[in-house]
Amino acid sequence: xxxxxxxxxxxxxxxxxxxxxxxxxxxxxxxxxxxxxxxxxxxxxxxxxxxxxxxxxxxxxxxxxxxxxxxxxxxxxxxxxxxxxxxxxxxxxxxxxxxxxxxxxxxxxxxxxxxxxxxxxxxxxxxxxxxxxxxxxxxxxxxxxxxxxxxxxxxxxxxxxxxxxxxxxxxxxxxxxxxxxxxxxxxxxxxxxxxxxxxxxxxxxxxxxxxxxxxxxxxxxxxxxxxxxxx
Amino acid sequence: xxxxxxxxxxxxxxxxxxxxxxxxxxxxxxxxxxxxxxxxxxxxxxxxxxxxxxxxxxxxxxxxxxxxxxxxxxxxxxxxxxxxxxxxxxxxxxxxxxxxxxxxxxxxxxxxxxxxxxxxxxxxxxxxxxxxxxxxxxxxxxxxxxxxxxxxxxxxxxxxxxxxxxxxxxxxxxxxxxxxxxxxxxxxxxxxxxxxxxxxxxxxxxxxxxxxxxxxxxxx
Numbered sequence: 001x002x003x004x005x006x007x008x009x010x011x012x013x014x015x016x017x018x019x020x021x022x023x024x025x026x027x028x029x030x031x032x033x034x035x036x037x038x039x040x041x042x043x044x045x046x047x048x049x050x051x052x053x054x055x056x057x058x059x060x061x062x063x064x065x066x067x068x069x070x071x072x073x074x075x076x077x078x079x080x081x082x083x084x085x086x087x088x089x090x091x092x093x094x095x096x097x098x099x100x101x102x103x104x105x106x107x108x109x110x111x112x113x114x115x116x117x118x119x120x121x122x123x124x125x126x127x128x129x130x131x132x133x134x135x136x137x138x139x140x141x142x143x144x145x146x147x148x149x150x151x152x153x154x155x156x157x158x159x160x161x162x163x164x165x166x167x168x169x170x171x172x173x174x175x176x177x178x179x180x181x182x183x184x185x186x187x188x189x190x191x192x193x194x195x196x197x198x199x200x201x202x203x204x205x206x207x208x209x210x211x212x213x214x215x216x217x218x219x220x221x222x223x224x225x226x227x228x229x230x231x
Numbered sequence: 232x233x234x235x236x237x238x239x240x241x242x243x244x245x246x247x248x249x250x251x252x253x254x255x256x257x258x259x260x261x262x263x264x265x266x267x268x269x270x271x272x273x274x275x276x277x278x279x280x281x282x283x284x285x286x287x288x289x290x291x292x293x294x295x296x297x298x299x300x301x302x303x304x305x306x307x308x309x310x311x312x313x314x315x316x317x318x319x320x321x322x323x324x325x326x327x328x329x330x331x332x333x334x335x336x337x338x339x340x341x342x343x344x345x346x347x348x349x350x351x352x353x354x355x356x357x358x359x360x361x362x363x364x365x366x367x368x369x370x371x372x373x374x375x376x377x378x379x380x381x382x383x384x385x386x387x388x389x390x391x392x393x394x395x396x397x398x399x400x401x402x403x404x405x406x407x408x409x410x411x412x413x414x415x416x417x418x419x420x421x422x423x424x425x426x427x428x429x430x431x432x433x434x435x436x437x438x439x440x441x442x443x444x445x446x447x448x449x450x451x
Contacts, residue, residue, distance in 0.1 A: 128321035131285055136334035137311045137385065146333075150324055 009201035010208065020181060021190075021202065025209050028186035031099050032167040035106035040159055043111050047118025047158075048144060052130075062119065068112035076108050077175030084176065097178040102186070105172035110162035117161060121154025122147065153225045160221045164214055234297040236261040236389060236420055237282070242291030244277060251277060252444045254291070259422065261388070264415040266431050267424040269441035275424040276318070278441065279391045282422070283315030296388075311338060314387040318394040320378030322366035327358060327377055330366065334385045348384045356380035356410065372403020379410050383419070390414065390421040396430060408433070 013021055050062050082088050084096040084104075095101045129150045133143035148155060170188035177184030179193055187206045194202035235258035242254040251274040259265065269275050280286040282293075287303015294300070295309050305313075314334075322330050331352050335345045353359045356376040366374060375395055382390055395411065396404045408429055414421050415435050422439070423430055431438065438449040 126321060128317055128319075129323075131315075132317065132321045132323075133333075134310070135283060135285070135313075135315045136381070137337040138333075139307070139337075142337060146323065 003200075006200035007204050010203075010205035013201055013205045014209070020185075021205060023182055024185050024187055024190040024206065027099060027184070028167055028188070028210075029213070031103050031186065032106055032163055035103045035166055036110055036159060036163045038103075039107040039110050040114060040162070043114035043162075044118045044148065044155060044158070047115040048122050048148060050115065051119045051122035052144070052147075065112050065115045065119075069116060071112070072171070073105075073109055073169055074171035074175060076105055077172035080105050080108070080172070080176045096176060097180060097184060099177070099184055101176040102173050102184060105176050106166035106169065109169055109172065110166050113162045113165055114158045117158030118155060121151040121158065124154065125151045156221055156224060160217050163217060167213060168210060233260075235259055236263075236296060238294040238297075240292045240294075242281075242289060242293070244274060244281070244289045250444050252441060252446065254278075254446050257439075257446055257448070259389070259420065261420050262418040263420055264433075264436045265422045265439050266433070266436045267422055267439045267441060268426070268431055273441045273443075275441055276393055279315060279393050279422070279424050282389075283313055283391050284310055285315065311385075312388040313391065314382040314385055314389075315391040316378045316382050316393060316395065318397055320374060322369070322374055322377060322381075324365065324367075326363045326365060327353070327369070328362045330377060331381045331384050334381065338385070352380040352384035355383065355413070357406065370403065372399050372406055375399060375403065375407050376410060379407070379414075383414065388420060390419060392421065392423045394425055394427075395423060396425065396427045404429070 046065075050058060050065070080101060081096065083090050084093070084101055085091055086096075095104070125147055129147045130143050133146040134140075138146060168188055170192055173179075173184075173186055173189050174192070177186070177189065179185050179189040185193070187210050191203045191206045191210075194200075194206070237259040239254050239257040242252075242257075244251040244253075267275050267278070277286060281289055281302050284303060284305035287301065289302045291302075292299060293302060295312065298309075300306065300309050323333065328349055331349045332345055335348060340348070349362075350359075353362050356379060358373060358377060358380065361369065361373060361377075366377070369377060379392070379395065382392075392411075396407050399407060404427070411421070411423060411430060412433060415433070423436070425431065430436070440447050440449070
């Protein structure tokens with residue numbers, strides 16, 4: 001297969017400002033960013049509690065969250081579909097086949113990543129951080145926030161990984177979004193569709209954007225980490 | 232008779248079947264400087280951590296200015312009256328100035344007063360030139376002095392310093408010893424757990440010796 005011609009067409013499409021193409025890109029980005037913004041705080045808080053607190057069932061809870069990491073995204077899509085479908089418990093909200101349904105799916109997909117990365121970061125923190133904060137007069141919440149700040153590079157890595165997983169997810173987005181052009185078609189679902197139609201130029205263009213996003217986010221993480229991130 | 236700053240009565244600390252120490256009665260007077268000595272494993276650090284409210288698993292009673300408190304469940308007022316400095320102090324990953332400011336912010340000290348106390352603490356520790364330096368770039372001696380300055384800036388009623396000269400080179404030790412002497416001369420109440428004979432021999436420090444589960448006090 002000749003790859004040069006579709007690649008040339010892909011860049012021409014991108015540079016021409018093709019409306020459908022840029023709509024998919026914009027949808028992917030805002031839905032992924034919004035999903036991470038909404039799910040990050042509760043997930044990080046839960047990760048911190050699971051890492052620091054001892055309570056009956058704590059270990060089982062950690063194992064459960066770890067198991068969610070390998071949960072197939074189409075099953076997550078199926079669950080959300082059943083919940084949001086017209087006859088489902090939340091059907092009256094009419095969220096199915098809207099960007100909000102995709103956002104909900106992304107939140108569920110990113111949730112275990114954020115929790116597990118946070119557990120790992122907090123467990124790796126020096127135990128003197130929390131004690132020092134307490135000894136200097138911080139309350140429990142302030143000392144917990146100080147601990148999170150001290151492991152901020154690990155937390156940032158959690159957020160970046162959660163975003164990366166969400167922005168590149170396809171199965172759940174197709175199930176609950178329906179891949180509707182101009183409404184719920186995002187980068188990965190568009191790639192899947194256009195490739196099956198034999199329109200490789202669209203697929204290559206969108207794949208290129210997806211890789212740029214992944215690269216950009218990781219470069220941003222490295223810049224934020226600075227020297228501290230290399231320790 | 233004046234009420235001591237801190238009084239321990241009938242304190243017993245056990246590890247499994249082993250009695251680490253039993254303290255019948257111990258009074259720490261306000262403005263006093265104490266060194267806490269004893270062999271390795273005698274429980275010096277454990278006792279310091281109990282006094283800091285970090286270790287609550289012990290029997291017995293503690294009174295601070297005559298007010299009873301439970302080990303490990305200090306009220307905010309008591310937690311802020313006592314500052315413990317670890318053997319290897321932890322400095323947050325920010326500038327030295329922000330490290331010293333940390334406890335002052337928690338106490339809601341106004342910005343102007345905060346700036347004054349930070350500047351004064353940096354001068355006291357001889358670290359004014361290092362105010363914006365991240366801790367990773369400080370020497371061991373500078374870290375120890377920074378931790379002492381951070382604790383002192385809070386003007387606590389009791390400072391607990393755990394082995395402040397361990398793992399320091401001779402210059403770092405000499406500078407830390409000078410700061411300990413200053414704390415004593417400023418009439419700060421301070422307990423220093425140590426093995427360092429130079430600290431033990433510092434004039435004006437009363438000696439607490441923890442050995443074979445018993446504590447004895449010898450005036451300085």
